[in-house]
Amino acid sequence: MSDEILRRSPLHAVHLEFNAHMVPFAGWEMPVQYSSIVEEHKAVRSAVGVFDISHMGQFIVSGRGAEAFLNRALTNDLCRLSPGQGQYTLMLNEGGGVIDDLIAYRTSDREFFLVVNASKIAEDWAQLQSLLANEDEVQMANASSLTGGIAVQGPKSRALFKTVFGPDAVFPEHNTIFVAATEHGILWLCGTGYTGEEGFELFTPESRIEHWFRACVDAAKAEGGTVCGLGARDTLRLEMGYPLNGNDLSQLRSPLQAGLGFFVALDKEFFVGRDMLVKQKSEGIPDKLTAFRMVGTTPPPRPHYPVLWQGQQVAEIASGTQSPSLGCGIGMAYLPTEASKPGTAIEVEIRGRYFPAEVVKKPFYQKPRA
Amino acid sequence: MSQVPDNLRYRESHEWIDASQDAAPCGISDHAQAELTDIVFVELPKVGRVVKAGEQCAVVESVKAASDIYAPASGEIVEVNEVLHNDPGLVNRDPYLNGWMFKLKLASAAEVETLLTPDAYRGHIA
Numbered sequence: 194m195s196d197e198i199l200r201r202s203p204l205h206a207v208h209l210e211f212n213a214h215m216v217p218f219a220g221w222e223m224p225v226q227y228s229s230i231v232e233e234h235k236a237v238r239s240a241v242g243v244f245d246i247s248h249m250g251q252f253i254v255s256g257r258g259a260e261a262f263l264n265r266a267l268t269n270d271l272c273r274l275s276p277g278q279g280q281y282t283l284m285l286n287e288g289g290g291v292i293d294d295l296i297a298y299r300t301s302d303r304e305f306f307l308v309v310n311a312s313k314i315a316e317d318w319a320q321l322q323s324l325l326a327n328e329d330e331v332q333m334a335n336a337s338s339l340t341g342g343i344a345v346q347g348p349k350s351r352a353l354f355k356t357v358f359g360p361d362a363v364f365p366e367h368n369t370i371f372v373a374a375t376e377h378g379i380l381w382l383c384g385t386g387y388t389g390e391e392g393f394e395l396f397t398p399e400s401r402i403e404h405w406f407r408a409c410v411d412a413a414k415a416e417g418g419t420v421c422g423l424g425a426r427d428t429l430r431l432e433m434g435y436p437l438n439g440n441d442l443s444q445l446r447s448p449l450q451a452g453l454g455f456f457v458a459l460d461k462e463f464f465v466g467r468d469m470l471v472k473q474k475s476e477g478i479p480d481k482l483t484a485f486r487m488v489g490t491t492p493p494p495r496p497h498y499p500v501l502w503q504g505q506q507v508a509e510i511a512s513g514t515q516s517p518s519l520g521c522g523i524g525m526a527y528l529p530t531e532a533s534k535p536g537t538a539i540e541v542e543i544r545g546r547y548f549p550a551e552v553v554k555k556p557f558y559q560k561p562r563a
Numbered sequence: 564m565s566q567v568p569d570n571l572r573y574r575e576s577h578e579w580i581d582a583s584q585d586a587a588p589c590g591i592s593d594h595a596q597a598e599l600t601d602i603v604f605v606e607l608p609k610v611g612r613v614v615k616a617g618e619q620c621a622v623v624e625s626v627k628a629a630s631d632i633y634a635p636a637s638g639e640i641v642e643v644n645e646v647l648h649n650d651p652g653l654v655n656r657d658p659y660l661n662g663w664m665f666k667l668k669l670a671s672a673a674e675v676e677t678l679l680t681p682d683a684y685r686g687h688i689a
Contacts, residue, residue, distance in 0.1 A: 229600040230626045424627055490648065492604045492624050515603045515626050544606070544622070 202247040203341045203399040204406050211410075211420055218423055219312035219439075221248040226422040233425035234517040237388055241347035241418035243409045244426055250314035250337035251381075251396055252321070255304040258329040263305055266324050266465060267297060268448060270458035274299040279306075279368045279383065281456050283448050284317060289469030290444035291451065293317050294436065296385055298370040306370060306381060308394070309337075310438050324465065341402025345409055346392035346429070349416040354393065356412035357405070365393045377404050387426060389433035389556065428514050431523060434484050434555030440496055440512045441482055441525055449473050450527065451482045452555070482511065483533040484555045487522030487541065491548040494524040499542040500550075502532040510541065516557060522550075523557045565594040565688065568659055572635070572675055573684035574617075579659065580635040582675040586642060586666035589635055591623065594688045596658045599625040605651045607643040608665055614640065616674055621664055623654065636674045638667040 199222040202208070208215065213224035224245065226233060236242050254263055260271050269282035279298035283291055293313040298306040309317045314337050325331060345353055354364050365371060365384035373380045378401040386392040397405060410420045427437070436442050436451055447470055448457050457470060487494060494513030499506045513524030524541075532539065537552040571579040577595035581588045596602065604624040614620050614634040621632035643665045647653060654662040669675065679687060 225627065226600065231601040428626060490604070492606065492622070492629065493626070495629070515624075517601075517626065 200248070202245050203402050204245045204247060207403060207406060208245065213422060216423075219248060219310070221311060223248060224422040225424040227420050230422070230424035230428060231517045233419055233421040234428050236417070236419045237347045237390055237421060237425060237429055238518060239348070239417070241345060241349035241353050241392075241413045241416050242388075242421035242425065243406070243413045243418070244344040244346070244421050244423070245342070245406065246344045246394065247341040247399075247402060248311035249342055250309040250311060250317070250335070251340055251342075252307040252309065252318065253304065253334040253336055254307065254321070254331060256329070256331040257303060258331050259303055259305055260299075262325065262329045262331045263297065264461060265463060266321055267295075268457040268464055268466070269297070270461055271297060271299065271305070276301050277369050277371060279370050279385065283453065283456060284320060285448070285464070285466030286320075286444050287465060287469075288444075289447040289466040289473070291438070291442040291446065291448060292320055292444060294438055294442055294453070296383070298383065300370060300372060308383070308385075308396075312439060339398060340396045341399045341406075342394060342396045343402065343406055343409055344386055344392065344394045344426075345413070346386045346388040346390045347418055348391060349413075349418055350390070350392040352416050353409060353412040353418070356415065357408045367391075377401050380405075387435060388429035389435075389558065389560070390429075427512075428517055431512050431514055431525070432516050432518055432556065432558035434525065434557060436482065436525075437512055446480075446482075446527065447473055447478070450478050450480060478530060480508070480527040480529050481533045482525050483528040484523070484525050484553050484557060485539060485541075485550045486519075486553045486557065487524075488549040488551055491522050491541075491550075492543050494522045494541050494543070494550070500526045500528065501540040501542065501547065502528065502537070506542075507532060518558045524550075528552070565592070565597055566659070567592065567594075567681050567685050567688075569681045571659070571681065572678035573681070573687075574633060574635045574678060575687055576633050577688075578633060578635045580667070580675060580678065582636070582669065582672065584666075585668070587636070587638075587669055587675075588663040588666050590658055590663040591632060591654065592684070592688075593658050596655045596662070599623060599627070599630060600655065601626040602651045602654045605647040605654060605664065607645075607647065608640045610640055610643060612640045614638065614667075624651075632664065634667065635678060636667060637670040639670075640665050641668045642666040
């Protein structure tokens with residue numbers, strides 16, 4: 194890993210200017226934090242945060258057969274989307290294991306915009322290519338290395354949006370997309386995020402990203418928010434129980450095991466991996482991605498720590514951290530189905546000591562009611 | 564930038580020791596706490612444990628990662644800062660005074676002389 198050549202975001206110089214602490218992530222050199230993970234996390238929950246997500250990948254899939262083709266490759270049902278709408282979906286292998294989780298937007302009748310994980314761009318692309326036949330009448334373009342991306346998240350996202358795009362600009366509502374042409378180039382504006390807060394993500398050609406990033410950061414500061422690194426992105430998504438591919442999703446486990454059955458349209462006649470899911474649906478699943486919370490004062494649970502149930506090691510932690518909002522350790526692990534009921538007592542082994550934890554429902558964090 | 568008090572000695576791994584006292588307080592430097600940020604848990608050694616210089620004897624956990632803390636000198640742990648169990652963030656806020664971690668009864672005063680001087684440590688973190 195150490196001699197791996199890391200890719201740099203088009204915002205690299207800006208991150209250094211903002212005193213970011215840079216770390217390797219998914220083959221990229223990215224900011225983990227600027228000030229503090231906890232401060233950045235809290236800014237997103239209370240105001241607004243701006244993240245560089247230029248590492249993420251984008252594919253454009255178009256043509257007469259685009260919908261049918263993607264419906265074979267992905268678990269959710271694209272027929273449900275009108276132009277301008279998007280959905281969370283999964284790409285599976287033949288055995289029903291997760292290659293990647295992604296968002297698919299329908300930008301027009303015959304065109305889809307996919308946003309995929311940075312670490313899976315090559316694998317996703319190869320999988321789609323392998324499923325593509327000439328008679329599909331589909332064109333695919335991989336825009337990943339041509340674009341930069343920004344996520345804006347938090348209750349002040351709408352205010353920021355107005356500052357940056359003008360009072361008449363239309364905010365992209367949840368799970369919608371529109372493509373805008375501006376004097377600073379083309380923009381894909383998506384009503385999505387990875388924090389549980391209201392917000393949007395934008396993608397634009399690399400050469401234009403710095404303009405938008407600076408504009409968003411300036412507007413965020415005016416709203417009491419800040420620029421945020423991937424450290425806060427991780428604590429925010431885990432408080433919502435959102436999975437991270439590589440930690441919580443893998444080719445060895447299905448979306449049903451990951452608790453993502455809602456995003457699988459088993460009523461479709463075919464998609465890659467469907468057979469295994471149908472089998473699991475009737476026979477049951479051996480284990481399930483389960484949320485747990487540490488009891489009392491403990492070290493933060495971290496990935497790969499052993500998890501014990503009834504005195505036996507039954508799993509390793511998939512994702513774990515100290516929750517800045519709750520002030521306690523939280524995590525997720527693939528526990529045996531019998532051990533996955535809320536209230537079940539488990540233990541986490543940390544440096545040879547056993548600390549109590551309890552299975553809880555997702556999400557860990559719930560917004561205070563307005 | 565980060566503070567490096569002149570009355571302390573330092574390890575390259577960012578621990579400090581105040582050898583002017585019989586029970587010498589030890590902790591981590593301002594530079595170290597700033598690098599770690601958001602300290603959420605401190606695991607302290609047992610009182611009575613005898614440690615060698617450079618031996619791992621505590622763990623500091625930030626949101627980001629767990630970091631081992633090493634004894635700056637050989638000796639016996641005679642006291643630990645219990646306050647850190649309930650307020651680990653004290654290490655961030657006050658690394659040199661209230662954020663001390665443990666006190667060492669030194670095996671040899673001469674050993675402390677082999678640690679980095681404040682100037683040498685300033686050079687080390689520059």
